[in-house]
Amino acid sequence: MSTSWTEHERAVVDAVPDGLLIGGSWRPAASGARFPVEDPALARELRTVADAGAQDARAAADAAGAAQEAWAATAPRERSEILRRAYGLLLERQDDLALLMTLEMGKPLAEAKGEVAYAAEFFRWFAEEAVRVDGGYRTSPDGRDRFLVMRRPVGPVLLITPWNFPLAMGTRKIGPAVAAGCTMVVKPAEQTPLSLLALAGILREAGLPDGVLNVLTTSRPGEVVEPLLRGGIIRKLSFTGSTAVGRLLLEQSAEQVLRVSLELGGNAPFLVFEDADLDRAVEGALAAKMRNMGEACTAANRLYVHESVAGPFADRLAARMGALTVGRGTDPGVDVGPLIDADGRAKVDELVEDAVGRGAKTLVGGEHAPGDGYFYRPTVLAGVPADAAMLRQEIFGPVAPVLTFSDEDEAVAAANDTPYGLVSYVFTRNLERAFRVSERLDTGMVGLNKGVVSNPAAPFGGVKQSGLGREGGSEGIAEFLETRYLAMPLT
Template sequence: MVVEQVRKDLLIGGQWRPAASLARFAVEDPSRAEPLAEVADASREDALAALDAAAAAQPGWARTAPRERGEILRRAFALLMERQEDLALLMTLEMGKPLAESRGEIAYAAEFFRWFAEEAVRIDGGYTTAPDGNGRILLTRQPVGPALLVTPWNFPMAMGTRKIGPAVAAGCTMIVKPAEQTPLSMLALGSILAEAGLPDGVLNIVTSSRPGDVVEPLLRDGRVRKVSFTGSTQVGRLLLEQSAGQVLRTSMELGGNAPLVVCADADLDKAVDGAMAAKMRNIGEACTAANRLYAHESVADEFARRLAERMGALVVGRGTEDGTQVGPLIDADAVQKVGGLVGAALEAGAREVTPRRDVPERGYYYAPTVLADVPADARLLREEIFGPVAPVIPFADDEQALRLANDTEFGLVSYVFTEDLRRAFRFAEGLETGMVGVNKGVVSTPAAPFGGVKQSGLGREGGRVGIEEFLETKYIALDL
């Protein structure tokens, strides 16, 4: 029943309407490999209509009082928490993660609205005397303008609120293009924001099976002034090229290849717990997932054994079933990619530590896997795995661990486990990533800036700096 309750058309200018061509596309249930629902399939014409609505609403929305913008976000936070169970079920059906994780994501998503509700009234400026004493320097902050927000399928609600929250707080109107695999959560969020009092045209949602057809014309149109994207580095590079023509403000949260380092002095119980969280959150389908697990040679075998024992005991099944701990991957391509990476590593000499096990035949499942003796040139150490596979690699000393950890074009997040405070600081400062988890496997929180360096992206989302991405600084010179 929860799927039937979601509006499945485009949200443009406060109205739910079909695509101009009346085309629709299917959303699949990955746990059963069968259609779940059909939603409107937007085209270039629909995208530009959404931009017309956002551009028309921008001046009035920018003038809206910060307190009013914050109160809308606070009401939306309350509605998300009130409907947590239904929204979690919807997410599990379209994305696959177990219900317990979906409930956690709804709570996490809601917190972005609560956080930015509080930030809306803290947008500041400045006033100072000019150095020559004859004038004054005023600084004020204004919304960037209409923003294009492109969200991924792996966290379909939280990645939406992480972008929509600061845009609303800053006074920006939006066009949101959710991932074609998981549009239902965003469509449900659109209804909730309307119920919370968001004015017509401030949030517009265009669902499409052909992302390029709707995104590129928006980037080429001078009325969009900001683009925020979460997804692969390959697509991010393309969007940056397309954004250059209009010199758009960009935020890019791109791929990751996160190292997790277990030092010789680490508490192994704590390290295994942290590795489970860093690797298995969201079935391993997360840009923050531990992709390369480096353990000191004195503890590598024991760490791999304990990790394999924990991962091998996880219950694989449909996310809606009681007791399920690992759901399906998002689609058949994902299973093929993960299987290909593991197969290539095994052929090159890697060893599977977890025993072979059966998974449900129907749906896109992959059994949790721990690998040892992984060759240094294995593809799965270079590419983002995006699945429940943990390669464990030994290292001899801290210098080698840092060199191996930093030997990647990516730089989103890293993890280190040690009981030595000095070592922890050396790693935290030496790791070339935008975020570091010390003795913990989850770093994400609305109160902290999320983002990476190198090929992992530009800008930050969340924390006090999250709203900065949607604000321009204006300098006013006063001659006194």
């Protein structure tokens, strides 16, 4: 395993702007403060960036507010073309962007390249949606009036992106905001600001006007975010992150009655029925569990398998996960990179130790992998008891707990026994069961014989404590639009 950065890796990192983007200019934080960005594969400082505070937050909000009227008046086709140019630039620079992402958050290079392509598709999708914002012409019931229904941008928006998909979650939020005509203040995650800073540079190069996109990197999110939400300029919040933080932001948004979109935690059930294609189910579980080292809100968190096939399923999954290569994401042949930081790995340690202490059997893994960074071996646990802590919270690591069920009602009840409701997965070859179970599951999305559900053309989001609103699809741009109607008398 390589233990230092190459000359090319350093050059890619050093090419990224390291300041705050406010009103079209890169600038240091008002306090002059900076904070470190760590390479989780080496557990070493990779770069430092500007550390914004409350004064910088006010400046960014002012810049977004000042640019809103002119940006809202920009022709939809012009906004579309900016997104289309940015889409092309992302693909053109896919290799360097993927390398940057791997260095700052750890995912293997091949997976990072896939994320760049996925991220670019949000810009292409919303470039097409920008010119399709509709309205309507209606007649009042008494025939005397006409109603002209219009859609207009909600106004300046605050976008808060997570560390696990630092580029794709940026484009998933920025794309519809640009398409709708909203100016933005973006706060990327403290662990992974570099990908978003690189994206901001690409959008400027694509022709996005000054002040439309403002970026605040910070290690003090509370000091930056709360004044933005309470300041009276921001009109909408879009946040992806934990449910605990989402609740706090929802409370803070109430003061100004902001529009809110929240994509929060998950506890995804993965149901395998006795008639499922086991090979397909195992591959689906591998995809649903191991995407991004298991650090995904859509990760399969509880694998419920019919008792008649649970043994063969668990053994096959353990064989597949045990064969994965763990290492630094930039090294050839690596399947699984490090977890994001020491706290993330410690949480996985704690959850696995709790489950094993309560009687779960480790089929593979269950320990750290060698290396200087935050590596953890892919793990399969069988016989996980119902009171294990990992069944009640996101694992956010490469750990697959396998449980059994005896009938359909038991499986659905267990799947729904959680305050979360983001996504669920169902594997069966019975068509009636597929529809019946999918309709009974209390989640915003269902993967039917499929381990990955995310697609820019589909509405991504959950129910219950997994969030509010949808991202992607035609629903995605609607989150950034207000409806207004004009009443006109004809007599």
